[in-house]
Amino acid sequence: xxxxxxxxxxMVEKGTSLLxxxxxxVAEAEKRTGKNAVNMQETYTVYLIETRPVDxxxxxTNPVPDSLWRRYSEFELLRNYLLxxxxxxxxxxxxxxxxxxxxxxxSADNMDPDFVERRRVGLENFLxxxxxxxxxxxxxxxxxxxxxxxxxxxxxxxxxxxxxADSRLKALNATFRVKNPDKRFAEMKHYGDxxxxxxxxxxxxxxxxxxxxxxxxxxxxxxxxxxxxWSAIEKEMGDGLQSAGHHMDAYxxxxxxxxxxxxxxxxxxxxxxxxxxxxxxxxxxxxxTQYELEMAAQDLTSKKQQREELATGTIRTFSLxxxxxxxxxxxxxxxxxxxxxxxxxxxxxxxxxVKERNAECEEFVKSAWVxxxxxxxxxxxxxxxxxxxxxxxxxxxxxxxxxxxxxAKECFSKM
Amino acid sequence: xxxxxxxxNERDLHDTTVTDGSSFNAxxxxxxxxxxxxxxxxxxxxxxxxxxxxxxxxxxxxTAIETYxxxxxxxxxxxxxxxxxxxxxxxxxxxxxxxxxxxEEAHPTLIVHPLPEKxxxxxxxxxxxxxxxxxxxxxxxxxxxxxxxxxIFSSSEDFKIFLTAASxxxxxxxxxxxxxxxxxxxxxKAVAAAVRGVRNRPQEFTxxxxxxxxxxxxxxxxxxxxxxxxxxxxxxxxxxxECGPTYALWSxxxxxxxxxxKDVAGCVDRCCKETEEQVKNLNDNLIPVLHEYALCTETLKxxxxxxxxxQADFEAKTEALATKKADRDTMRDDLDKAEDRLEWANNAxxxxxxxxxxxxxxxxxxxxxxxxxxxxxxxxxxLAVWESFLHSQRTDAEGNGNVDFS
Numbered sequence: 001x002x003x004x005x006x007x008x009x010x011m012v013e014k015g016t017s018l019l020x021x022x023x024x025x026v027a028e029a030e031k032r033t034g035k036n037a038v039n040m041q042e043t044y045t046v047y048l049i050e051t052r053p054v055d056x057x058x059x060x061t062n063p064v065p066d067s068l069w070r071r072y073s074e075f076e077l078l079r080n081y082l083l084x085x086x087x088x089x090x091x092x093x094x095x096x097x098x099x100x101x102x103x104x105x106x107s108a109d110n111m112d113p114d115f116v117e118r119r120r121v122g123l124e125n126f127l128x129x130x131x132x133x134x135x136x137x138x139x140x141x142x143x144x145x146x147x148x149x150x151x152x153x154x155x156x157x158x159x160x161x162x163x164x165a166d167s168r169l170k171a172l173n174a175t176f177r178v179k180n181p182d183k184r185f186a187e188m189k190h191y192g193d194x195x196x197x198x199x200x201x202x203x204x205x206x207x208x209x210x211x212x213x214x215x216x217x218x219x220x221x222x223x224x225x226x227x228x229x230w231s232a233i234e235k236e237m238g239d240g241l242q243s244a245g246h247h248m249d250a251y252x253x254x255x256x257x258x259x260x261x262x263x264x265x266x267x268x269x270x271x272x273x274x275x276x277x278x279x280x281x282x283x284x285x286x287x288x289t290q291y292e293l294e295m296a297a298q299d300l301t302s303k304k305q306q307r308e309e310l311a312t313g314t315i316r317t318f319s320l321x322x323x324x325x326x327x328x329x330x331x332x333x334x335x336x337x338x339x340x341x342x343x344x345x346x347x348x349x350x351x352x353x354v355k356e357r358n359a360e361c362e363e364f365v366k367s368a369w370v371x372x373x374x375x376x377x378x379x380x381x382x383x384x385x386x387x388x389x390x391x392x393x394x395x396x397x398x399x400x401x402x403x404x405x406x407x408a409k410e411c412f413s414k415m
Numbered sequence: 416x417x418x419x420x421x422x423x424n425e426r427d428l429h430d431t432t433v434t435d436g437s438s439f440n441a442x443x444x445x446x447x448x449x450x451x452x453x454x455x456x457x458x459x460x461x462x463x464x465x466x467x468x469x470x471x472x473x474x475x476x477x478t479a480i481e482t483y484x485x486x487x488x489x490x491x492x493x494x495x496x497x498x499x500x501x502x503x504x505x506x507x508x509x510x511x512x513x514x515x516x517x518x519e520e521a522h523p524t525l526i527v528h529p530l531p532e533k534x535x536x537x538x539x540x541x542x543x544x545x546x547x548x549x550x551x552x553x554x555x556x557x558x559x560x561x562x563x564x565x566x567i568f569s570s571s572e573d574f575k576i577f578l579t580a581a582s583x584x585x586x587x588x589x590x591x592x593x594x595x596x597x598x599x600x601x602x603x604k605a606v607a608a609a610v611r612g613v614r615n616r617p618q619e620f621t622x623x624x625x626x627x628x629x630x631x632x633x634x635x636x637x638x639x640x641x642x643x644x645x646x647x648x649x650x651x652x653x654x655x656x657e658c659g660p661t662y663a664l665w666s667x668x669x670x671x672x673x674x675x676x677k678d679v680a681g682c683v684d685r686c687c688k689e690t691e692e693q694v695k696n697l698n699d700n701l702i703p704v705l706h707e708y709a710l711c712t713e714t715l716k717x718x719x720x721x722x723x724x725x726q727a728d729f730e731a732k733t734e735a736l737a738t739k740k741a742d743r744d745t746m747r748d749d750l751d752k753a754e755d756r757l758e759w760a761n762n763a764x765x766x767x768x769x770x771x772x773x774x775x776x777x778x779x780x781x782x783x784x785x786x787x788x789x790x791x792x793x794x795x796x797x798l799a800v801w802e803s804f805l806h807s808q809r810t811d812a813e814g815n816g817n818v819d820f821s
């Protein structure tokens with residue numbers, strides 16, 4: 001398994017190729033200034049991706065890792081490419097673009113060092129997730145993202161994924177009704193909606209509670225100040241008060257570490273909040289392929305019906321052609337012959353299309369469901385770990401509290 | 416007539432005989448110096464408590480003109496000056512106020528423990544809600560116990576009447592106090608003295624005043640800080656109360672995760688209950704004590720003022736004697752009495768100051784120790800909650816042969 005950049009233990013699939021070959025990390029973050037697309041000065045952050053062959057490390061020679069700098073927008077480009085190229089995969093999400101669900105002490109500024117640090121960890125996590133995915137890890141564009149500093153962007157655009165991206169985006173945003181979606185995917189989509197809703201709610205509530213907890217601890221710092229001042233006017237009580245005051249200060253200060261740790265927990269939840277989106281995208285893609293199949297099938301059925309009507313001369317279905325022929329007289333046998341022939345060709349093509357789309361649909365359902373199952377297992381494992389680490393955090397917080405107040409109690413009893 | 420004489424004498428410090436017949440001073444000389452020895456004697460005898468007072472059982476009374484609360488006051492004592500060993504009476508807040516007033520009048524430079532305020536202005540809607548009554552009841556209980564523990568106050572006739580007289584008796588007894596005019600006379604004297612101001616205040620009393628000023632600020636700050644903590648805790652609790660249900664909601668969408676999520680929801684809910692308890696503790700235990708000592712500082716300031724007035728009176732009389740030619744004998748007599756009064760007042764205050772400081776240390780120490788203990792308790796309970804969750808997850812995991820917990 002892998003210890004993913006401070007975010008916890010993550011299960012790694014057996015057959016993953018890339019992580020077996022190389023170690024990947026996002027080691028540093030740096031500020032840069034440069035000119036942007038519209039020739040304006042901008043400040044942005046770049047992240048150092050380090051890779052090292054696994055064998056070299058185990059040999060003990062420990063060579064300098066290969067490294068290159070990438071900025072967040074390049075990560076986004078990579079992910080968009082993966083989304084389009086592997087529509088049946090639940091593609092790992094990136095850390096959030098802007099800080100959300102923040103409680104007051106935490107900055108919502110993208111340049112804030114704490115935010116940058118958490119993003120660095122999140123980006124590393126993203127790379128490790130991709131590198132351990134059975135399908136994504138062997139992608140060439142991904143590999144060159146990790147290893148080729150220059151010209152990577154051009155390579156990505158050369159794949160022409162953008163065109164697919166545009167049409168896919170259009171399709172996914174359109175509303176359409178599917179007659180027979182695979183029930184499992186419909187359930188998964190619903191689950192994705194629920195997961196997104198409930199994690200959002202949890203993150204909101206947690207942030208507000210963190211804010212309040214901060215207040216509680218910090219106010220105790222005032223005890224420290226007052227005890228200290230009070231001890232100055234007392235004879236017998238002075239020492240006890242003074243030392244108790246120190247413990248109150250320690251108590252007030254302890255909340256910073258507590259909440260920093262909790263932020264990691266929040267990040268773990270956020271990852272799955274964004275994963276819910278990726279899951280929904282896959283379900284949506286299924287609907288799209290299913291819809292396209294149904295459209296093709298519907299079209300074929302209607303064409304076949306037209307052929308039958310033309311062949312038997314009966315009009316069973318209402319059609320404008322039928323009406324006009326009724327109004328303006330029957331067509332000549334030659335015309336009818338020509339029409340029939342055209343229909344036959346169309347029907348043949350239609351049948352091919354339906355076969356194609358059917359295969360596509362089946363293929364998609366098969367691949368997607370495999371990845372969804374893999375995702376489910378990963379999610380159950382990771383979130384359970386997250387809950388456990390939350391409990392461990394609470395325990396640590398309680399232990400600190402017990403220690404501080406026992407110390408304070410001792411000082412008070414000397415008053 | 417004799418009993419009336421006795422009561423008047425208690426208040427009139429021109430005659431320093433303490434005449435309510437309590438056993439400890441029956442055979443004693445009653446000069447100020449010997450009174451001080453009496454204090455020390457009483458302090459050592461502290462552990463042999465022979466009077467126990469409780470305040471409980473608030474009841475509401477509705478009349479045509481008002482609604483008020485009475486409290487049951489139960490006294491158990493072995494003291495010989497009490498006719499019986501057990502008494503039960505009902506008293507209202509007004510009665511406590513009366514008692515306090517009487518004690519302050521009789522002993523202007525002794526420190527009477529404060530009563531809870533008339534009614535709290537901030538955030539209080541109804542005077543008679545349960546929490547308010549309970550808080551007041553506890554404070555009244557503490558007040559009477561402080562009186563009972565005080566070497567001088569506990570043998571006060573007024574205190575005895577308060578504890579033992581039936582309601583009707585008390586009402587008529589109250590009416591027998593020094594008349595309005597005599598009280599007015601005392602007030603005028605006090606105002607005159609205050610205007611005059613004291614010239615040569617002994618250093619120790621100035622130090623006392625400085626201490627009281629500083630202490631007053633500190634205790635008031637502590638009161639405010641603690642109230643702020645309570646407010647923040649309450650707001651934290653409000654948010655935390657939403658966490659549990661959110662985890663529970665989530666568990667409904669999950670299969671494998673349903674169990675751990677439900678467990679976490681349960682843990683958070685239990686921690687909520689503990690937090691609620693902790694807030695209640697602060698409110699019920701620490702805040703009332705801090706509040707009382709904040710009120711004490713007002714008493715202390717008043718006591719110091721009264722002492723100053725007694726000294727100012729003496730200084731004025733000294734001056735008068737030096738300048739006036741006529742009535743010198745009467746004036747000398749007055750001056751002697753004023754001097755006695757001053758010596759008495761100073762010694763009484765010094766002794767009671769020591770006693771008060773010791774009491775204050777004890778009370779505040781135990782209040783803070785108690786708070787710290789409860790906080791430890793709170794964290795221990797929450798710790799147990801999360802540890803049991805962890806334990807259940809571990810046994811699950813070991814069963815499934817999964818995870819490494821290192």
